[in-house]
Amino acid sequence: MNAIFILWSRQLKRYFRSKARIIGSIGQPLLYLLALGFGFGSIYQRAGEGNYIQLLVPGIISMSILFTAIFSGIEIIWDRQFGFLKETLVAPVSRFEIMIGRTLGGATVATLQGTIVFVISFLTGFKTFNITLLPLAFVFMFLIALLFTAFGTAIASVLQDMQGFQLIMNFLIMPIFFLSGALFPTNDLPKVMNSIVRINPLSYGVDGLRGTLINMTHFGLMTDFLVLSIACIVLIALGGYLFDKIQI
C-alpha cells in the first residue's frame, strides 16, 4: 500500500511542478475547441443538429485525458533513460504494486487535466444539462484516464527508447482519438466507420461523457460503463504483465 501511495504521489508532484506542461497541454484542446467549435458551429446548426460546442466539449475533454494519460504511461521510457526506473525495479516491492501506483498517479493527473479543460469549456458557452450527474461524469473521466495510462504503461514496457514513439503516436493514438466520435456524432455513420468506432474503447468514454453532460448517448450509459471497466481491467492486467517482464 505504502509503495502504491509513494509512486502515486511522485506522479502528482512531478505534474504540479511542471507548470509548462500543464499550460502546454491545455493549449491543444483549447485550439480544437475554438477552431472546430466556432469554425463548424454554424454549419452544424444549419444542418439542424443544434449546438456543435455542446457536442464537442465532451470529445475534447476525452482528448485531453487521452493524451495526458498516454504520456503519463509513456513516462516509463524517460525513467528508463534517466535511470530512475532501475531504482524502483530492484526495490522489495512487487512490480504489480509499482505499476498500479504509477498508473493511478498518471490517471489522477489526466483526470485533473480533463477537469481543467472542462472548466475552461464553460467560457465557450458550454452548459451541462443536469448537475447531479456531474459525479458520474467524473467517474467516466477517471475510467478513460485509467484505461489509457495503463495502455501507455503497456506500450512503454516494451519500448526501449523514444524512437518508436512517433510510430505509436501516428498509428495508434491519433486513430484512437479521431475514430472515437470525439469530433462528430456517432449515429448514422457509414457501416465501416460505425464498426471501427464500436471497437474503439475511447468511443465509450466519449459517449459516457456525452450521456452525463449533455444527455445524449448512443450506446447507453450502462454499456459505456461496462465496456470501459472491462477494458480497464484487461489493460491493467496486460500493463502489469509487461511491466513485470522489463529487463534493463
Added chain:
Amino acid sequence: MENQDNNIIEVKNLTKKFGDFVAVDDISFNVKKGEIFGFLGPNGAGKTTTIKILTTLLKSTRGEIMLNGYDVTKDQHKVRSSFGIVFQDPSLDDELTAYENMEFHGMLYKVPKETLKRRIEQLLRIVELWDRKNDFVKYFSGGMKRRLEIARGLLHHPKILFLDEPTLGLDPQTRSHIWNYIKNLNKEEDVTVFFTTHYMDEAEKVSDIIAIIDKGKIVAQGKSSELENKTKTKSLEEAFLALTGRDIRDSEVDGKEQMRMRHRVFHR
C-alpha cells in the same frame, strides 16, 4: 563455523549472451557472509552485466544463482528484499529534491519513519549534501549526484550491498568517508559487500577477497596478497595488469553496446 551454508552469494555456471556476443562466459564463484568482495576487471569485462543479473534486473542465459538462500529467477521478491545497490550510472529522479529522493527510497524499502529521518540526516551530512537537501537534483553537479546516489544506497541496511563503481569521480576525502561508513556497516551489521572499482589501491585496502573478470571469464580469485604471489608482482595493480593484459578495450565494447541498444528497440 559452517562451511557450505556460509555462502550468501552462490553463482554456478552463469552465462549471459546478447545475440552472438557473450558478455558473461560460464562463471562460478561464491561470496561468504560478512565478506567484502571486490569484483575487478577492465571496462566491458562483464562486471555490470553480472551485477544486473544478481540483482534481478536482467535474466541470465544459463546458470544458477542463489542470493541469501533464494533463487534469483524464482524467488525475485525475497531476493530483492535481501540486497541494496548503488548503480554505476545515474538512477535519481531529477524532478525531486535530494531529500525527496532519499525519502522515496526509504519508503519503498519500508525503513521505519524515525530511523529514516535520522539516517537521511546522517548520510546527507556524510556526503556533504545536507545544506542542499531541499534543492532539485536537476541542479546538482555530477559529483553531487554521485554522492546522493551513494547516500541513498546506504539508507536501508540490507544483507548484501552491491556497489558498482561507487566512488568513481569522487575526491579522496569523500571516498574515505564513504568507505568508513561501509566498513562500519560491514562490521556492525554483518552486511556483505560486493563491489566493483577501477581504483586498485581502494580494492587492495578494503576487500577481503578479490575476483578478477576479463572478457566474461573469471581469471583469478583470492586475497590481494595471493593474487600478487600468484603473478609474482608487488601490488594489486601489477597483478591486475599481469592477469588482464595491457590492451584497452573500451571502444570495441561501446560499439557492441550500441548495436545491442539498436537491436533492442523492439525486443518483443
